[in-house]
Each structure stands twice: as C-alpha cells, then as structure tokens.
Amino acid sequence: MAGNLTLTMIKPTAFNKNYTGAILKMINEAGFTIKAMKLTQLTPQQAGTFYAVHKGKPFYDSLVSFMSSGPLVAVLLEKENAVEEFRNFIGATNPEKAEEGTIRKLYGTSLQQNAVHGSDSDENAKVEAEFFFSKLERF
Numbered sequence: 001m002a003g004n005l006t007l008t009m010i011k012p013t014a015f016n017k018n019y020t021g022a023i024l025k026m027i028n029e030a031g032f033t034i035k036a037m038k039l040t041q042l043t044p045q046q047a048g049t050f051y052a053v054h055k056g057k058p059f060y061d062s063l064v065s066f067m068s069s070g071p072l073v074a075v076l077l078e079k080e081n082a083v084e085e086f087r088n089f090i091g092a093t094n095p096e097k098a099e100e101g102t103i104r105k106l107y108g109t110s111l112q113q114n115a116v117h118g119s120d121s122d123e124n125a126k127v128e129a130e131f132f133f134s135k136l137e138r139f
C-alpha cells in the first residue's frame with residue numbers, strides 16, 4: 001500500500017528569491033497537509049549524506065555545494081499516495097521540461113536549481129523525514 005508521507009525541500013535559490021510562501025500555498029491548495037517544517041542550512045557533509053545515492057555522478061559535487069550554499073525549508077507532507085502525487089504535482093526534474101503551471105516550471109531556474117525536492121519512494125520519504133525531524137517534532 002502506498003504511504004501517506006513525503007518530504008520536500010524548498011531549495012536555496014527558491015528560498016533566497018522569496019518563493020517560499022507562494023510554493024507552500026500551491027502545496028496546500030493541492031491537498032497536502034504540512035506535518036512538520038524547518039528552516040535550516042545543511043553543512044556540505046549533511047548535504048552529501050542526503051544525496052549519497054548520487055555519489056559518483058558528475059553532478060554530485062556541484063549539487064552538494066549548492067544544497068549547502070544557503071538556507072532551505074524542509075517540509076514533511078501528508079496526503080494519500082503522497083510520494084507519487086507530489087512528484088506528479090511538482091513537474092519534471094528539469095524545469096524546462098516541466099509542465100506549465102507546475103512548481104518547477106514556475107520557480108525553477110535550472111536542472112540543479114529546480115526549486116523543490118520530492119522523495120522518490122515511501123522508503124526514502126521515511127529516511128528523509130528522519131533526517132530532518134525527530135519523532136517528537138513529527139507528532
């Protein structure tokens with residue numbers, strides 16, 4: 001059965017451009033409930049851990065550097081079938097290829113700086129939720 005939680009990050013560029021409010025409004029209007037939220041900045045080591053699955057890929061070092069370059073907003077979201085629903089909702093990884101009206105099309109500026117992250121599986125949603133939030137914060 002599909003899980004009900006997914007983890008998103010409003011990435012540093014989108015945060016710095018002051019898009020957080022508009023993005024959260026879209027997320028709410030799409031039926032996702034905010035269960036936990038945190039404004040934080042990752043160290044390069046933490047960003048490297050978060051994206052460990054991409055280690056060795058050509059974009060890894062640059063992604064880690066970007067994701068630790070400034071504040072980001074981590075948000076734990078709830079909706080039925082959350083992972084798939086959210087990934088469909090935010091649009092393709094590359095903003096240029098994302099559908100009109102999606103968050104990545106509206107607020108992404110490049111393949112790397114694509115405004116938001118979305119967990120890619122229920123298992124990773126859980127790992128990513130635990131990365132940012134203690135059990136206490138989630139309830």
Ligand SMILES: Nc1ncnc2c1ncn2[C@@H]1O[C@H](COP(=O)(O)OP(=O)(O)OP(=O)(O)O)[C@@H](O)[C@H]1O
Binds near residue numbers: 059112117118119
């Ligand atoms: N070829 C690439 N060049 C630069 N950055 C990339 C490239 N591919 C992926 N990225 C960056 O790495 C992130 C993770 O890549 P992944 O393939 O998991 O995409 P995704 O699942 O759509 O995105 P996310 O995991 O952030 O929701 C992307 O969101 C993007 O910022």
